[in-house]
Amino acid sequence: MRSYLTHLECSNCAATFPADRLITTCPACAKVLYARYDLAAAAREMTPEALASRPWNLWRYAGILPVVDPVHRLTIGEGGTPLLEAPALGNAFGLDRLLVKDEGQNPTGSFKARGLGMAVSRAKELGANALAIPSAGNAASAMAAYAARAGIPAYVFMPADTPAVMKAECRAYGAHVFLVDGLINDAGKVAREAGPHFDWFDVSTLKEPYRAEGKKTMGIELVEQLGWRVPDAIVYPTGGGTGIVGMWKAFAELEEMGLIGPRRPKMIVVQAEGCAPIVRAYEAGERHAGLWDHASTVAAGLRVPVAIGDYLILDAIRESGGTALTVSDAELMEGVDLAAVHEGLFVSPEAGAAYVATRRLCESGFLERDDEVVIFSTGSGMKHTELIPTGSDAFPILNPNASAPDLAAAISTV
Numbered sequence: 001m002r003s004y005l006t007h008l009e010c011s012n013c014a015a016t017f018p019a020d021r022l023i024t025t026c027p028a029c030a031k032v033l034y035a036r037y038d039l040a041a042a043a044r045e046m047t048p049e050a051l052a053s054r055p056w057n058l059w060r061y062a063g064i065l066p067v068v069d070p071v072h073r074l075t076i077g078e079g080g081t082p083l084l085e086a087p088a089l090g091n092a093f094g095l096d097r098l099l100v101k102d103e104g105q106n107p108t109g110s111f112k113a114r115g116l117g118m119a120v121s122r123a124k125e126l127g128a129n130a131l132a133i134p135s136a137g138n139a140a141s142a143m144a145a146y147a148a149r150a151g152i153p154a155y156v157f158m159p160a161d162t163p164a165v166m167k168a169e170c171r172a173y174g175a176h177v178f179l180v181d182g183l184i185n186d187a188g189k190v191a192r193e194a195g196p197h198f199d200w201f202d203v204s205t206l207k208e209p210y211r212a213e214g215k216k217t218m219g220i221e222l223v224e225q226l227g228w229r230v231p232d233a234i235v236y237p238t239g240g241g242t243g244i245v246g247m248w249k250a251f252a253e254l255e256e257m258g259l260i261g262p263r264r265p266k267m268i269v270v271q272a273e274g275c276a277p278i279v280r281a282y283e284a285g286e287r288h289a290g291l292w293d294h295a296s297t298v299a300a301g302l303r304v305p306v307a308i309g310d311y312l313i314l315d316a317i318r319e320s321g322g323t324a325l326t327v328s329d330a331e332l333m334e335g336v337d338l339a340a341v342h343e344g345l346f347v348s349p350e351a352g353a354a355y356v357a358t359r360r361l362c363e364s365g366f367l368e369r370d371d372e373v374v375i376f377s378t379g380s381g382m383k384h385t386e387l388i389p390t391g392s393d394a395f396p397i398l399n400p401n402a403s404a405p406d407l408a409a410a411i412s413t414v
């Protein structure tokens, strides 16, 4: 399968650039660059029939992905995640058909594997000697894993209070790990200022063209899993917005390839009350989102005070007739609980935000009973045991030498 990549195009000023060298943002206006393809040629090869015989991972869509030489298509099992029915939650929320795209099943436990798998593969193809990333945690661990696979040194910069599992993963993958006294944007500043002294390529979200291409495969996969149609609504916990932006781009490409029609799902952005720059800009009718001061939430992936792709996220919400809303930390942890108890899914706090937001939108009437709704369950709860009490006082302790009646009595108290 060949890639039909042709060039890069600025999503803001429409200037075009060759795609054959490492590049960050638009040299003309500093906004987000999009990869462009010969979609007509790709469509002849990427037919539903041809796809049926390809492996169920994201490289099945290689025609509209940017890695040209198959040798550079790194894989550790990213993509091909299940689209699960969630009948108990659907029933509880008042939806006839609620679906969950379980992205926590990706390598490194989140959908970041899709974006970073793509960005690292392409950076290696274009000759990067080392890679750097500022991250809230999941992106760093995904980047570190793919960099290890590619044999390229990785430099990761994360807030000091990043969840422990993510720090451990980065170390395990052999990355150079640095903690920053601040948030992801402060980590970005560190990587930017130190950058000129090192020979690394910075894969910050939407500041190079290819992470979005990896995340776009969530949209293609979803459409293929539904039998080449879109759902009525997508509920997405949003930080930097790469996933929303990537899926929105995917839908446009699939329409141009004749694989779907003009209908689009309502794109619904969920952010945390303590860090909601996109929701605030949406409500104010603005096309750009200002910096959110004193960002704070337990959902590390949503603690993104400023997003370079703000205008692309806001366009997708508005053009799709979607909406944007916030949930509190207590609510998003309730969402984690709901997914676990009703559906047997242990999800990350970011994903928890999408579950509880879906319930809220059902209550408000924005989502109706016959809407087919897809929750993007973006990460695994396995990385977040810090948020679930497991200390010595969290569980009754049983004495293996106690009498049967005493054991029975102790067990009956829970």
Ligand SMILES: *Cc1c(COP(=O)(O)O)cnc(C)c1O
Binding pocket: 110, 111, 112, 138, 139, 205, 237, 238, 239, 240, 241, 242, 243, 244, 301, 302, 348, 350, 351, 378, 379, 380
């Ligand atoms: C990064 C992250 C998000 C936010 O994703 P964006 O596409 O950057 O908006 C949501 N959930 C989890 C688990 C994440 O790691």
Ligand SMILES: [Zn+2]
Binding pocket: 010, 011, 012, 013, 014, 015, 026, 027, 028, 029, 030, 031
């Ligand atoms: Zn531009």
